[in-house]
Amino acid sequence: MGLNLELEISLDDVRLMLRDRFEQGFTREIHTATCTGCERRYNATIDVSEIWLNHIGDLIVEGRCMNCQTPISKYLETSNHQSAYDQAMAIRELHIQVLKDYNARPAGG
Ligand SMILES: [Zn+2]
Structure with missing residues (x-):
C-alpha cells in the first residue's frame, strides 16, 4: 500500500484529531471558504x-457551496499542531493496518 495515499475519514475522525480545536480548525474553516x-x-x-x-x-x-452548489474543496493544514499530526497518523494506521475498511486515492486525486 502506497504511503502517500489520501484516506477518506469521517467527521468523528476529525473531531478525534482536533479535539478542542475542532470549532476553530474545522467548523470555522468550512464557513470561510x-x-x-x-x-x-x-x-x-x-x-x-x-x-x-x-x-x-x-x-x-x-x-x-451551500449557496450555489458549486463544487468546493479546501485544504486544511491541520498537521502544524503536533497532537493533531500524531492523531492523524494513528487514524491512518488504524484504518490501513487494522480495520482495512477505507477508501483511498492517489495524492492529489
Ligand atoms: Zn457559491
Whole structure:
C-alpha cells in the first residue's frame, strides 16, 4: 500500500484529531471558504461530502457551496499542531493496518 495515499475519514475522525480545536480548525474553516460560483470570498460555507486525510496529516475537505452548489474543496493544514499530526497518523494506521475498511486515492486525486 502506497504511503502517500489520501484516506477518506469521517467527521468523528476529525473531531478525534482536533479535539478542542475542532470549532476553530474545522467548523470555522468550512464557513470561510471561497466560491468561484457565487464569488463569495472567505464567506462561503461548504456542504461537506468527503473528508480526505493525506500522508502528512493535512485534510482536504470536499463538497458544494451551500449557496450555489458549486463544487468546493479546501485544504486544511491541520498537521502544524503536533497532537493533531500524531492523531492523524494513528487514524491512518488504524484504518490501513487494522480495520482495512477505507477508501483511498492517489495524492492529489
Ligand atoms: Zn457559491
